[in-house]
Amino acid sequence: MTTTLPKPRRARAAVTEPPVQPDTTGQLSDNDMYERMISAILDHRLPPGTKLVEDKLAAAFGVSRTRVRPVLVRLANEQVVTLTPNRGASIAQPTPQEALEVFEARRLLEPRLVELFIANATDADIAALRTCIDDEEAARASGDMRRAIRLSGDFHLHIAQAAGHQTLGRILRELVSRTSLILMTYSPSHAREREEATACGCREHRALIDAIRLRDAREAARLMLTHLARIETRLEFTPPAADAPDLAQLLGA
Structure with a gap:
């Protein structure tokens, strides 16, 4: 199934997202879930490449999977999440x-x-x-x-x-x-x-x-x-050289 991203939205009227109260069911709002995920990224608790399984996210937030999907789409629009057809969502890995x-x-x-x-x-x-x-x-x-x-x-x-x-x-x-x-x-x-x-x-x-x-x-x-x-x-775009493997240990009897 191909995931279709919505068209870019117009700029919001404030720099910081306004606080949104939970709905009448006591569940987190979409904005609450978004802010929690952004905080986890800014705090380096969600590293690049982390798989974002919808079922697990829904359980963590106490909501249904359908509530999680719009949040992932919003994060994808901001290029901090990658949505891949047939593979789901993951934290973006910048090139x-x-x-x-x-x-x-x-x-x-x-x-x-x-x-x-x-x-x-x-x-x-x-x-x-x-x-x-x-x-x-x-x-x-x-x-x-x-x-x-x-x-x-x-x-x-x-x-x-x-x-x-x-x-x-x-x-x-x-x-x-x-x-x-x-x-x-x-x-x-x-x-x-x-x-x-x-x-x-x-x-x-x-x-x-x-x-x-x-x-x-x-x-x-x-x-x-x-x-x-x-x-x-200070960014290091070339990965550090890995130690050469010990072939005798890897391939020996």
């Missing part, structure tokens, strides 16, 4: 080309978003960014790298939300979700390198806040470009 395109798109969008943030942000918005970085550093110090990576993405999403540009914010939200999959697939393979990358991200976020606090839009845009470029250059 190197897709990874490069996502970062190119972010380099085009985010300098403008940080400029708009500076023009529109209140002191409370800037304080929220500082809190996000404090929490990110605390997570890294405690060894909770999943939470640190999630908070790093939240930093960028908060800038987009407070920038006041609904369309760019909606696009960035999708790109941040796809970036999470890219980082799971192509981040440095060694734990020490991953920790160093996260530490650099915290320092760069603090430098961004310093420029934002001074309302220096040009410097903030420059720092954002540098930050995104550094993340991209």
Whole structure:
């Protein structure tokens, strides 16, 4: 059976999905299920390639299979889930080309978003960014790298939300979700390198806040470009060389 995706929808009126209450039966709404799956992706709990069996998802959410399918289609439209005819759904596995395109798109969008943030942000918005970085550093110090990576993405999403540009914010939200999959697939393979990358991200976020606090839009845009470029250059598109198999052990009597 061929799965037909719906036509792209018009942009929503807000950067963040509005909260949706469960229906009268007490079950989760479609948006609740969507948000739970996005959270699992951003937290690196659902790695690329994970098979999404509808029966298991329905049981986990306490709903019928027919309720799960529209959620998977929505995630497929945002390119974080792949729907394959006769094979079902799985978490998307971004290719190197897709990874490069996502970062190119972010380099085009985010300098403008940080400029708009500076023009529109209140002191409370800037304080929220500082809190996000404090929490990110605390997570890294405690060894909770999943939470640190999630908070790093939240930093960028908060800038987009407070920038006041609904369309760019909606696009960035999708790109941040796809970036999470890219980082799971192509981040440095060694734990020490991953920790160093996260530490650099915290320092760069603090430098961004310093420029934002001074309302220096040009410097903030420059720092954002540098930050995104550094993340991209750390991606490893060539898999590490595997140790040669011991043929005597494999094939010997």
